[in-house]
Amino acid sequence: MLFFIAWRNLWRNKARSLLTISALSGGLFILIIYAALLQGMVKQMTEFSTNISSGDIQLHRHLFKEDQDLYSLIPWQLQQDLEKNNSQLSFSPRLYASGLASSGDISVGTMIKAIDPVKETQVTTMLTHIRSGTTNLDVISVEDEAYDKYHIVIGAQLANNMKVVIGDELVIITQAADGSIGNGLFIVSGILKPIEPNFDRSGILMSISAFQELMVLESGIHELTVNIPENGDVNEYKQQLINSLDQISKTHNIDNSEDKFEFRTWRELTPAVSDMLEVSRAAIYILGLIMLGLASMGMLNTIMMSIYERKQEFGILLSIGMGRYWLLLMVIFESFIITLISVIVGTIGGLFGAKYMVDHGIDMSSYLPDGFDYGGIIFEPVWKGHIQSEDIMIGIILTFIISLTASLIPSLRVIKMKPVEVLR
Numbered sequence: 001m002l003f004f005i006a007w008r009n010l011w012r013n014k015a016r017s018l019l020t021i022s023a024l025s026g027g028l029f030i031l032i033i034y035a036a037l038l039q040g041m042v043k044q045m046t047e048f049s050t051n052i053s054s055g056d057i058q059l060h061r062h063l064f065k066e067d068q069d070l071y072s073l074i075p076w077q078l079q080q081d082l083e084k085n086n087s088q089l090s091f092s093p094r095l096y097a098s099g100l101a102s103s104g105d106i107s108v109g110t111m112i113k114a115i116d117p118v119k120e121t122q123v124t125t126m127l128t129h130i131r132s133g134t135t136n137l138d139v140i141s142v143e144d145e146a147y148d149k150y151h152i153v154i155g156a157q158l159a160n161n162m163k164v165v166i167g168d169e170l171v172i173i174t175q176a177a178d179g180s181i182g183n184g185l186f187i188v189s190g191i192l193k194p195i196e197p198n199f200d201r202s203g204i205l206m207s208i209s210a211f212q213e214l215m216v217l218e219s220g221i222h223e224l225t226v227n228i229p230e231n232g233d234v235n236e237y238k239q240q241l242i243n244s245l246d247q248i249s250k251t252h253n254i255d256n257s258e259d260k261f262e263f264r265t266w267r268e269l270t271p272a273v274s275d276m277l278e279v280s281r282a283a284i285y286i287l288g289l290i291m292l293g294l295a296s297m298g299m300l301n302t303i304m305m306s307i308y309e310r311k312q313e314f315g316i317l318l319s320i321g322m323g324r325y326w327l328l329l330m331v332i333f334e335s336f337i338i339t340l341i342s343v344i345v346g347t348i349g350g351l352f353g354a355k356y357m358v359d360h361g362i363d364m365s366s367y368l369p370d371g372f373d374y375g376g377i378i379f380e381p382v383w384k385g386h387i388q389s390e391d392i393m394i395g396i397i398l399t400f401i402i403s404l405t406a407s408l409i410p411s412l413r414v415i416k417m418k419p420v421e422v423l424r
Contacts, residue, residue, distance in 0.1 A: 032350025073220030357385030
């Protein structure tokens with residue numbers, strides 16, 4: 001009976017009730033869309049930092065990670081043993097160096113990155129982010145020439161700065177590992193889309209065999225990138241690799257005392273992404289508290305005016321023996337009904353809006369054709385959302401807690417009413 005009376009009382013002033021419902025549902029609507037966009041950004045940051053570039057786990061030696069020491073190498077035998085002992089994981093070796101690239105009258109300092117194209121495709125999607133040309137890194141053997149040429153792939157901004165296109169030749173000069181001057185003539189086979197700001201400006205991608213010939217460095221690799229099974233726990237696999245490494249080191253008497261081998265997860269490699277993951281949940285709570293708190297002021301005003309207008313009715317009910325807490329419960333029911341309608345309307349509207357963001361997103365390609373850079377991560381020019389049911393539940397719970405708390409403040413005045421005074 002109280003619930004039915006509360007429903008009837010709610011529509012005595014339709015405009016006021018609808019305005020309150022609009023404010024609360026609008027706040028929840030915006031919160032759900034904001035959460036979807038924020039989670040879409042976090043999801044894209046995670047994918048770019050793992051699927052495209054760094055992989056899930058990386059192995060380096062300490063001196064290479066700290067000082068980019070050219071001679072701080074992981075032995076090839078160690079990589080092979082790790083692959084053999086961890087067959088459920090995918091591994092990709094990498095080598096790094098710096099050099100000077102020249103084309104015509106233009107010379108630019110470059111960062112050279114060598115990969116195994118077959119293994120790299122099993123760990124990351126780097127080679128699929130091609131703007132033009134192909135990711136062919138094969139050798140070009142010509143019988144009447146004294147040396148072989150290799151294909152390379154370069155960053156988009158580097159190609160623009162050097163004014164090179166597919167099929168152009170680049171001369172690369174560097175300091176080889178044996179102290180000699182390493183140099184070679186390479187053919188540009190492809191230009192990558194922006195994947196990392198530094199690589200986009202100065203990156204050259206070549207095969208490991210081309211790197212070994214250029215740098216005279218065949219005894220090992222600088223980096224071993226690891227991809228774990230989908231939905232696997234990265235920390236568990238990191239510990240598994242550490243245990244496997246210790247066992248291999250003891251078996252082959254590999255010195256791991258001075259220049260230590262160190263495994264790092266993608267969170268440790270990209271702290272900006274890790275920090276973003278940590279603050280994203282807090283950001284949803286904070287924005288939810290602010291937006292829904294402001295919207296709940298309408299609820300407080302609605303209940304306060306409703307109580308003020310019905311003081312005499314409450315006085316009569318109290319005079320004929322109705323308990324004060326039953327009156328309080330009736331007023332709370334009114335608040336609950338408003339909140340329930342607001343949650344239903346806001347959730348449905350928010351889901352439609354979030355679904356649109358998931359499917360279409362915010363297209364910034366007209367003025368940011370290559371996306372934008374945040375924390376060293378390149379984002380696609382279309383910012384798409386990502387829906388998580390947990391975020392929707394957070395919004396619904398916050399709406400109920402904040403709005404019912406706001407309505408409880410004026411509702412407590414019903415308990416303090418004195419029938420004699422309000423009936424005057």
